[in-house]
Amino acid sequence: MNFLIQPKKYQNPQWDEGTRAIFDKTIAFFEARGKQRVLDGYTRKEWDQEFVDFIGRERIFAKLLPPSEYGGGDPDCRWDTARNSEYAELLSFYSHSQWYCYQVTILGLGPIWMSKNEKAKQRAAKLLREGAIFAFGLSEKKHGADIYSTETSLTPRGDGQWVANGEKYYIGNGNKAKMVSTLGKMKDGTDDFCFFVSDFTHKAFELKKNCVSHQEYVANFALHDYPISADDLLERGTEAWDASLNTVNIGKFNIGPASIGTAEHCFYEAITHSSNRVLYGKRVTDMSHVRKNFMDAWLRLVAMRTYQRRATDYFRDANEKDRRYLLYNPTSKMKVTLQGEEVVNLLWEVIAAKGYEKDTYFHMAAWDIRGPSKLEGTVHVNVQLIRKFMKNYFFNPVQYAPVAPQFARRDDMFVFNQGPAKGLGAVRFHDYRPIFEAYARLPNVTAFIKQTATLRRLLEEVGPDEKQDADPCFALPLGEMFSIVVYGQLILEQAQIDDWEQAVVNQIFDFMVRDFARFALQIYDVPSTKAEQRTLCQEIMLVRPVPDAAEYDKVWREYVVVLNGEYAMNE
Numbered sequence: 001m002n003f004l005i006q007p008k009k010y011q012n013p014q015w016d017e018g019t020r021a022i023f024d025k026t027i028a029f030f031e032a033r034g035k036q037r038v039l040d041g042y043t044r045k046e047w048d049q050e051f052v053d054f055i056g057r058e059r060i061f062a063k064l065l066p067p068s069e070y071g072g073g074d075p076d077c078r079w080d081t082a083r084n085s086e087y088a089e090l091l092s093f094y095s096h097s098q099w100y101c102y103q104v105t106i107l108g109l110g111p112i113w114m115s116k117n118e119k120a121k122q123r124a125a126k127l128l129r130e131g132a133i134f135a136f137g138l139s140e141k142k143h144g145a146d147i148y149s150t151e152t153s154l155t156p157r158g159d160g161q162w163v164a165n166g167e168k169y170y171i172g173n174g175n176k177a178k179m180v181s182t183l184g185k186m187k188d189g190t191d192d193f194c195f196f197v198s199d200f201t202h203k204a205f206e207l208k209k210n211c212v213s214h215q216e217y218v219a220n221f222a223l224h225d226y227p228i229s230a231d232d233l234l235e236r237g238t239e240a241w242d243a244s245l246n247t248v249n250i251g252k253f254n255i256g257p258a259s260i261g262t263a264e265h266c267f268y269e270a271i272t273h274s275s276n277r278v279l280y281g282k283r284v285t286d287m288s289h290v291r292k293n294f295m296d297a298w299l300r301l302v303a304m305r306t307y308q309r310r311a312t313d314y315f316r317d318a319n320e321k322d323r324r325y326l327l328y329n330p331t332s333k334m335k336v337t338l339q340g341e342e343v344v345n346l347l348w349e350v351i352a353a354k355g356y357e358k359d360t361y362f363h364m365a366a367w368d369i370r371g372p373s374k375l376e377g378t379v380h381v382n383v384q385l386i387r388k389f390m391k392n393y394f395f396n397p398v399q400y401a402p403v404a405p406q407f408a409r410r411d412d413m414f415v416f417n418q419g420p421a422k423g424l425g426a427v428r429f430h431d432y433r434p435i436f437e438a439y440a441r442l443p444n445v446t447a448f449i450k451q452t453a454t455l456r457r458l459l460e461e462v463g464p465d466e467k468q469d470a471d472p473c474f475a476l477p478l479g480e481m482f483s484i485v486v487y488g489q490l491i492l493e494q495a496q497i498d499d500w501e502q503a504v505v506n507q508i509f510d511f512m513v514r515d516f517a518r519f520a521l522q523i524y525d526v527p528s529t530k531a532e533q534r535t536l537c538q539e540i541m542l543v544r545p546v547p548d549a550a551e552y553d554k555v556w557r558e559y560v561v562v563l564n565g566e567y568a569m570n571e
Contacts, residue, residue: 003302004264005089006567014407018076019083022060023090029054030094035569038095042364045215051098056131065109067411070125081316081412088254092261096368097215099258101133104172106254108134110247111181111195113416115234120197127178135177141169147244152184154194154228164226170211174219183244186236193241195234198226245421249329253315256308256332259340259372262365263301268567269362270347273354275564285561290350297346298560299508303491304336310494316406318414323427327389331486334382337373344369383479388424390482394456397431405497432489439492442502443546444509451516452485454539462532477522484516503551510545517541
């Protein structure tokens, strides 16, 4: 089974011919460019116009990013969350900068496809076919992503048109986007939120600077009496507010794959380097602490990729009566991205100074891997978001029809019709316990079940009081423990679908049990934690993984060390 992506042997049997062509052309583009040119562009912080020209020439974004209705008759055009997610992983495997161009184009298109403005939609579709990229003008320098405080304004001009004024900050692709979906407020006595589109080429659009010292262009721009017609106005009022949050629901789901792709490439580079290095008369990968780091890194990578795959099914299958994705998406955003950082940290401890060398992918990725967890809401924001679902997740399950793997060639139109961005406390989930019980024969899953049951007792018997709920030192590790349960549930669901070997599942839950205990220790150490809560945290901490040396060695031999030399990017 191919647990990790390997571009030179890329295959996904679920993809149709048109989708395979998109991936094959992208792989060919980067491999023909070669690693050195990728690194040179990164080092020189050059905007990658060659990539933008490539995706325009091959109509890559024009196939991936409009609903089929706006595809101009192209049979390969559809908004397919499964392939969009995997394409994000592939781009980041080669370079975070090119993934970022793709990511912010997705964000920029969100409010357009959600709007009722047909002319704007047709314009976006035409621009995609012409090779355009897009941007999402939400943040402002003073307020960051605090959109309540948005100062950008749209003032009526008296002839059915408006003028826009304001400044946006940290706007990816703002230097090249022909349509920037821009959030503002109506200055017509209502103070309604609104979304409108602006164009970087317009004389009233001032491109002030790139906010970052990087290959991407993350713009600070200003609008000075920028004229806005009805054709440019996407939404106003509650629809604009909902569009901002629902677009982020879409965008944050593509953050996890960025971490996965980056960490995968690092893994190939690190295992090949270490497997062919002898220190103190011993092959590096024969050293027990090195082997442990690689095992942990590989298992965490497999878990990341597996969670993302299964979460995709729930996003594609969502509807107004089934919004479980509102938990699974932010869990991907905060959990997968942090796990990506952990993977690279584990690998870096092994390869040490090699990770600084300028001819390695690793030296670029070691910086870039820190970024995804800080985009589309910090980890803290997303942990606090998912905590809203804890009560219903643990104590109010409902019966849903099983969600099968979602690879159908269709548009996922519900993502553009998610409805009001509220009512999170009413979202219900299927019972998490049966899938764990199905794997209770595995010792580390059994250990994890014990920890989960204790967490449930903590919430039910001595849950956080109002003060603890408001204290991030208590609330964040509690949310982290909750996220591990959700993470484990979807990993097991996908493992069952793919009929994994039990040894891999059991070894994954080895690190899951350790992580669970680590967050329990954090709660234990908070000064405001009550005695009864500390007792239950101790119970969680005292549950340890069950070692199995033979199984550990089997996974190492059959899945991990064999990746020595498996992939190297063309020079």
